[in-house]
Amino acid sequence: MLENTQILISGLICGVILFQTAIIAPSIFKIFSAEDAGPFLRTIFPKLFMLVATLSLIALILSFVSGIKLSLYVYSFTFIFMLICYHIVPITNKARDDGNNKKFSRLHTVSVVLTMLVLILNLGWLFLI
Numbered sequence: 001m002l003e004n005t006q007i008l009i010s011g012l013i014c015g016v017i018l019f020q021t022a023i024i025a026p027s028i029f030k031i032f033s034a035e036d037a038g039p040f041l042r043t044i045f046p047k048l049f050m051l052v053a054t055l056s057l058i059a060l061i062l063s064f065v066s067g068i069k070l071s072l073y074v075y076s077f078t079f080i081f082m083l084i085c086y087h088i089v090p091i092t093n094k095a096r097d098d099g100n101n102k103k104f105s106r107l108h109t110v111s112v113v114l115t116m117l118v119l120i121l122n123l124g125w126l127f128l129i
Contacts, residue, residue: 006071009059010122013052013078017119020048038096045111046089052118053082074125081114 056078063071095104
């Protein structure tokens with residue numbers, strides 16, 4: 001039962017990430033200019049990171065109860081990576097506002113890489129159980 005709940009949570013995490021990055025963000029840029037899309041994306045991405053962090057925390061607690069060691073690692077990394085992404089959002093936004101494109105690019109790359117790692121971790125561990 002707990003294992004099924006963890007699988008469901010990993011599926012939700014993957015679905016949320018894919019929906020946000022593959023559908024929402026590109027659609028916003030097709031409809032709005034970069035100036036108009038920015039405020040929306042600045043609002044939605046922190047919510048994405050906190051939603052995934054919250055889901056992973058719930059799954060992490062279930063991992064302790066179920067004793068599945070692999071899921072402990074997956075959800076620990078998922079939680080930590082999403083907290084990092086959440087906390088660098090204001091710094092990333094400030095770099096963009098200040099015209100510091102190099103810093104913005106580095107921070108944006110960090111958040112993209114961490115988010116993709118979370119996606120891969122949550123997809124990958126399902127094939128190992």
